[in-house]
Amino acid sequence: MKKIVKKHPLAIRWFHWINFPVLAIMIWSGLLIYWANDVYKIGFGDKTLLKFFPDSFYKALHIPFRLAEGMAYHFFFMWFFFLNGIAYVLYTIFSGEWRYLLPQRRSWKDAWLVLLHDLHIRKTVPPVEGKYNAAQRIAYSAIIVMGIGSILTGLAIYKPIQLGWLCTIFGGYKSARVIHFILTIGYVLFFLIHVIQVILAGWNNFRGMIAGFEVVKVKDESVAADVNTETISKDESLKSGNG
Amino acid sequence: MANFFSNLFRKNSKLETNQLIVKKTIISFTFFFLFAGAALWGWYWLRHQPLDGGIRGGIPQPLRAGLDKNEKIFSGLLSDKHLAREYPRSSAVKKARVNGNVGMGNDFDAATWQMYVIRSNGDSLKLKLDDLKKLPKTEVVFNFKCIEGWSQITWWGGVKFSDFMKAYGLTAEAGKNYLGLSTPDEEYYVGIDMASAMHPQTILCYELNGAPLPMNQGYPLRLIIPTKYGVKHLKRIGTMYFDDARPPDYWAERGYDYFTGL
Numbered sequence: 348m349k350k351i352v353k354k355h356p357l358a359i360r361w362f363h364w365i366n367f368p369v370l371a372i373m374i375w376s377g378l379l380i381y382w383a384n385d386v387y388k389i390g391f392g393d394k395t396l397l398k399f400f401p402d403s404f405y406k407a408l409h410i411p412f413r414l415a416e417g418m419a420y421h422f423f424f425m426w427f428f429f430l431n432g433i434a435y436v437l438y439t440i441f442s443g444e445w446r447y448l449l450p451q452r453r454s455w456k457d458a459w460l461v462l463l464h465d466l467h468i469r470k471t472v473p474p475v476e477g478k479y480n481a482a483q484r485i486a487y488s489a490i491i492v493m494g495i496g497s498i499l500t501g502l503a504i505y506k507p508i509q510l511g512w513l514c515t516i517f518g519g520y521k522s523a524r525v526i527h528f529i530l531t532i533g534y535v536l537f538f539l540i541h542v543i544q545v546i547l548a549g550w551n552n553f554r555g556m557i558a559g560f561e562v563v564k565v566k567d568e569s570v571a572a573d574v575n576t577e578t579i580s581k582d583e584s585l586k587s588g589n590g
Numbered sequence: 591m592a593n594f595f596s597n598l599f600r601k602n603s604k605l606e607t608n609q610l611i612v613k614k615t616i617i618s619f620t621f622f623f624l625f626a627g628a629a630l631w632g633w634y635w636l637r638h639q640p641l642d643g644g645i646r647g648g649i650p651q652p653l654r655a656g657l658d659k660n661e662k663i664f665s666g667l668l669s670d671k672h673l674a675r676e677y678p679r680s681s682a683v684k685k686a687r688v689n690g691n692v693g694m695g696n697d698f699d700a701a702t703w704q705m706y707v708i709r710s711n712g713d714s715l716k717l718k719l720d721d722l723k724k725l726p727k728t729e730v731v732f733n734f735k736c737i738e739g740w741s742q743i744t745w746w747g748g749v750k751f752s753d754f755m756k757a758y759g760l761t762a763e764a765g766k767n768y769l770g771l772s773t774p775d776e777e778y779y780v781g782i783d784m785a786s787a788m789h790p791q792t793i794l795c796y797e798l799n800g801a802p803l804p805m806n807q808g809y810p811l812r813l814i815i816p817t818k819y820g821v822k823h824l825k826r827i828g829t830m831y832f833d834d835a836r837p838p839d840y841w842a843e844r845g846y847d848y849f850t851g852l
Contacts, residue, residue: 348607349607349608349611350607351607351610351611351614364622364625364626368629368633380739381739383737383738383739384736384738384739384740386740414737414738414846415649415841415844415845415846416649416845418737418846418847419649419650419653419654419656419657419845419847420653422656422657422660422847423652423653423656423657426656505664506664506667506851506852507733507735507852508672508673508674508816508817508852509664509667509668509669509672509817509851509852510667511672511673511674511675519733520733520735520741521741524739554615554618557618557619557622558614558615558617558618558619559618560614562611
């Protein structure tokens with residue numbers, strides 16, 4: 348028998364889907380800005396392994412000579428990123444959703460098991476407590492910290508004199524810009540893994556972020572008699588995918 | 591099929607689990623795509639708004655309104671007590687980067703140069719470099735920040751703008767909202783809010799690294815205003831004036847923020 352189990356509250360779905368295009372615009376406009384002084388690279392000595400970014404990359408995305416446009420978009424959509432982020436954090440705190448989100452003591456150890464399982468090195472499915480497995484708890488909590496980091500480093504670069512103390516916290520103007528950039532690279536990597544995991548986790552999990560529920564197979568006939576009533580599963584373990 | 595659609599409007603309690611799943615899924619995805627469509631439409635709308643009157647590709651008007659709103663919010667932070675961090679002279683680079691040469695044409699005679707200061711009553715002062723050098727000298731060694739994203743610790747010397755205003759009795763002028771500057775050929779021009787101009791680190795600058803300004807750094811006189819990006823640090827000041835309305839600004843006309851306060 349199947350059972351409909353509520354997963355993501357409507358508010359969280361809104362925050363998630365607002366954040367997606369807004370963050371995309373922030374990253375894109377950030378690129379337009381970064382291009383004007385694209386000095387970062389990975390390498391050692393005189394050897395450059397990876398330049399941020401190759402000219403072909405800029406050309407493909409029509410990045411060059413759009414600094415003014417980039418700044419205008421960045422300083423417009425920063426408000427949506429900020430307000431949506433604040434709303435998400437406040438909602439998560441006051442609704443109690445933080446219980447499903449924050450890493451638990453065992454999460455740090457279990458996250459390795461999730462990783463080994465996802466890489467097909469280990470067969471046993473790691474335990475899922477609530478909505479997210481250990482790796483998800485760590486990843487989704489980290490992304491909040493990163494978001495706060497982006498806002499603070501962003502403010503430090505934006506007003507390095509009026510908010511000089513903030514600039515100092517991040518090691519100065521140049522350092523704040525580097526951190527702001529690295530965090531952005533972090534989002535892109537997160538996004539790639541996130542999308543792969545969502546695809547692997549499948550339809551049921553994906554639908555959860557749009558419709559809010561998951562369909563759970565129930566063995567017990569006594570529960571099956573109750574199928575038409577929606578149950579809010581607070582403590583029950585959901586068979587949840589990644590993503 | 592008819593049954594399928596009628597299920598969409600039937601009460602949840604009358605549906606089997608499978609029918610309920612389909613119903614809830616369809617309703618949710620319908621709303622999802624409606625909102626996604628609305629968001630795309632909003633993006634299309636924004637991208638096709640009239641530009642803000644920029645000369646060389648301005649920005650959509652709502653974004654200009656956004657920049658001006660940001661100014662209202664963040665200019666409140668501006669304070670004479672918030673100073674750009676100062677460094678020892680030894681931290682300053684020996685060769686300050688030269689960026690931009692608009693208004694710095696070759697047909698310029700430094701020997702006959704004078705700065706025109708247009709007073710509110712229409713009179714104008716004509717000042718030579720020596721007139722300014724008579725005033726107390728102020729030095730500032732700070733991290734010069736370009737709007738492009740680079741920064742450099744540089745050492746400048748000159749007369750504090752607020753000292754200059756006081757020395758020449760420009761009190762009515764200091765009461766205006768904006769300071770306007772332009773190069774002698776009027777090719778480059780900036781507008782600066784008076785609070786930023788009167789900030790204690792803003793100087794009418796005639797020295798770099800303890801020596802007279804090089805020609806390409808704006809000899810004989812330029813503006814150094816640490817609370818703004820480099821675009822506002824106009825080189826080779828020709829005319830200075832004061833206004834309650836925003837003076838024209840070269841880069842603002844090209845889509846950049848007018849305030850650009852740091």
